[in-house]
Amino acid sequence: QVIGKDAQGKDQVKMSDAPPDVNGIQVFCENPSYKQYCDEGHVRALYVHDTDALGPATARYYASKLWGGETYFMQMDSHLEFAPHWDTKYKQEVRAAKSYPKAVLSTYPPGFSEFGSYQGGNACPRLCTCQFSKNEIENGIIRINVHGQAHSSDEKPTQIAFIAAGFFFAHASFLRDVPFDPYVPWCFMGEEIALSIRAWTSGWSIYAPRESLIAHQYRPGRLGLPKFWESVGRDSGRPGLNTKLQKHVIRRIRHMVGYSDSSSELIQQEGDGIVLTDYEHYS
Numbered sequence: 001q002v003i004g005k006d007a008q009g010k011d012q013v014k015m016s017d018a019p020p021d022v023n024g025i026q027v028f029c030e031n032p033s034y035k036q037y038c039d040e041g042h043v044r045a046l047y048v049h050d051t052d053a054l055g056p057a058t059a060r061y062y063a064s065k066l067w068g069g070e071t072y073f074m075q076m077d078s079h080l081e082f083a084p085h086w087d088t089k090y091k092q093e094v095r096a097a098k099s100y101p102k103a104v105l106s107t108y109p110p111g112f113s114e115f116g117s118y119q120g121g122n123a124c125p126r127l128c129t130c131q132f133s134k135n136e137i138e139n140g141i142i143r144i145n146v147h148g149q150a151h152s153s154d155e156k157p158t159q160i161a162f163i164a165a166g167f168f169f170a171h172a173s174f175l176r177d178v179p180f181d182p183y184v185p186w187c188f189m190g191e192e193i194a195l196s197i198r199a200w201t202s203g204w205s206i207y208a209p210r211e212s213l214i215a216h217q218y219r220p221g222r223l224g225l226p227k228f229w230e231s232v233g234r235d236s237g238r239p240g241l242n243t244k245l246q247k248h249v250i251r252r253i254r255h256m257v258g259y260s261d262s263s264s265e266l267i268q269q270e271g272d273g274i275v276l277t278d279y280e281h282y283s
Contacts, residue, residue, distance in 0.1 A: 021078075044068065051235045054185035055242075056165065061180040073174055077166040079217040081112055083120025086213035090169045097157045099205040102177075105157065106168035107208055108146060112215040122212035123149040127162040130193070137243050138189040139250050142257065144196075150208035157207035162196040167214060170204070177202045181282040183252060183275070186232065186245045190253040197256060198283065251275050256283050 025045050029038035037043055044066045053059070060075060067073060072091060083089075090105065097103035107124040125146035133143045144162045178198050184191070199206060232242035252275040254262035267273060 041068065050231050053231070055187055057180075057184040057187045057191045058182060060165070060191075061182040064175055064180045067172060067175055070172055072169065073172040074169045075165070075167065076214065077216055079219065080109070081115055081118040081215045081217070083118055083213040083215075086120065089120075089211070089213055090209070093157060093209050093211075094169055094171065094207075097205070097207045098159075101171040101173060102204045103157075104163055104168050104170040104174065104199060104204055104206045105209045106160070106163045106206055107150075107212065108164050109167050109214050109216040110212055111218045113217070115217075118215045120211060120213040120215075121152070122215075123151050124208045124210065124212050126150055126158070126208045127160045127164060127206075130162065133189065135189075137246075139247055139254070140259075141190040141250060141253065142193040143189065144192050150210050152210045154210050157209060160206050160208045163192060163199055163206055165191045165195060166216065169209075174199075174204065177204065179282065181252075183277050183279075183282065184249055186242050187249050187253070188246070190250050194253045194256060248272050249275060252279065255279070 025043060028034050029043060046062055046066060048059075048062070063075075064073075072094070074090070094100060094103055094105050097105070106127060108127070110122045112118055126148045127144050128147040129145040130142050131145060133139075133141050144164070150158055178195075181194070181198075184194070196206065230242075232245070233239040251262045251267055251272055255264065255267060255276065256279075264276060267276060
């Protein structure tokens with residue numbers, strides 16, 4: 001929560017005293033209207049204590065292992081609101097893409113503040129541009145940006161260059177062709193460019209859906225809610241540890257992209273060879 005301003009006039013925050021989020025899966029499965037879906041195995045969950053968590057990229061890997069043979073796969077962030085009939089509409093949309101079944105729908109979802117009112121219909125940002133990060137913490141990795149929008153009036157889903165880690169929808173054969181990489185713990189920036197490159201080089205094309213059907217409750221730092229990189233420092237008693245760990249791990253992605261300072265030879269010489277574990281399989 002915001003507790004004041006610093007000398008530059010920026011918000012000063014402290015960790016919120018609010019309790020943890022309600023377990024939405026538990027609420028869903030205890031509802032008599034939906035309990036049967038949980039009892040029949042249609043809802044599957046893996047719970048990990050925050051002290052054992054290794055960041056979003058590793059979480060995607062574990063989540064993908066919950067796949068039970070369904071036809072489609074969707075990756076998304078938490079704190080979402082879904083428009084009515086979102087599932088049927090996304091299935092129709094991905095099947096309308098030129099390269100289906102090797103087609104991925106992806107965009108950055110619009111934001112919202114209060115649950116209960118989202119109906120969908122927003123135009124979708126097109127993930128078509130990128131730039132090298134100038135943030136030292138992000139180690140010069142490529143950051144994805146948006147340019148233009150896809151609209152419901154478009155004849156078909158239009159092709160874009162990148163996949164957003166916070167939302168994509170595809171035929172489930174994506175999991176076979178582009179298995180999630182378990183060797184990028186603590187990684188945040190770099191996840192999207194790695195996913196995009198691996199999809200492209202495995203024969204998949206990426207498209208902007210013509211309509212947003214989910215919205216995300218973005219939680220900026222001013223709310224005082226913890227982020228995973230903060231918990232690494234808190235649990236270890238070493239502030240900034242996540243940044244130090246990520247600096248080594250992200251070399252795996254820099255090597256994949258082709259950074260000159262991250263050739264396999266240099267990585268080995270500098271003692272970071274472990275980051276190339278099973279690289280051929282996950283590249």
